Amino acid sequence: MEKVVVAKNNFALVQATVDWIETVEFQVEDIVEPLKDTLDITKVDYKAAVEVLNLGEWFFGRHPLHGCEFLDFRENLWLHTGSIIGALFVLRETYEDVGIINPRFLDFDTMEQRSHIARSYGAADPGVKRVISVVNLQQGVFVDQRRKRCYLFDPMQLKSNISTLKDAVRSIVEPMLDMTDQLQIETING
Known part of the structure; x- marks a missing residue:
C-alpha cells in the first residue's frame, strides 16, 4: 500500500509541475549568460520532459537520485540539497567537459x-x-x-x-x- 501512496503523490507532483509550467512566464531579456542556451526551449518541451521523467531511483555514476525530487523546482517550494545535486549531475551529463x-x-x-x-x-x-x-x-x-x-x-x-x-x-x-x-x-x- 505504501508504494501506491508514493506513486499517487509522485503523479500529483507531475501534474502540479505541468500546471505550473503552463502558468509561469519568463521574459527573454531576463535570461542572461551563461543560461542563454535555454532561449529556444518552449513550454511544450518542458512539459514533455516532465511527463516522461523517470520518477523512481536512478543513478548518475554511483549517486542515487529519485526523479520525483526534480519536481520540487516549482513555485515557492523549499529546495533540498538532493534535488540540487541531481540537477547539477544532469547539467554535467548534458554538457561536455x-x-x-x-x-x-x-x-x-x-x-x-x-x-x-x-x-x-x-x-x-x-x-x-x-x-x-x-x-x-x-x-x-x-x-x-x-x-x-x-x-x-x-x-x-x-x-x-x-x-x-x-x-x-x-x-x-x-x-x-x-x-x-x-x-x-x-x-x-x-
Whole structure:
C-alpha cells in the first residue's frame, strides 16, 4: 500500500509541475549568460520532459537520485540539497567537459575538509573546462576555465552573499583548479 501512496503523490507532483509550467512566464531579456542556451526551449518541451521523467531511483555514476525530487523546482517550494545535486549531475551529463563542485563544501570547518568535499564530484578532474555549483540552495557559481572567468549569482543580490561566494572561489575553487588569482569574477545581475 505504501508504494501506491508514493506513486499517487509522485503523479500529483507531475501534474502540479505541468500546471505550473503552463502558468509561469519568463521574459527573454531576463535570461542572461551563461543560461542563454535555454532561449529556444518552449513550454511544450518542458512539459514533455516532465511527463516522461523517470520518477523512481536512478543513478548518475554511483549517486542515487529519485526523479520525483526534480519536481520540487516549482513555485515557492523549499529546495533540498538532493534535488540540487541531481540537477547539477544532469547539467554535467548534458554538457561536455563539465565538473561539479559539491554544494556541501562550505558546511565543513577546515580548508582541507572543504577542498576535499568540493572536489568530490569531479570538479578538478582532467579534461574539465567548466565547473558549476549551487551554494546555500540558491547562490550559483559557474567557472569557465578556458576564458578564466567565474560568474556568481545570488537571486537576492545581497553583498554579504556575493562576498561569501567570492571568498569561497578565492580560497577553495581557484586552488582546487590550479587557477589561484587567475579568475576574473563577475556577478550576474538581473
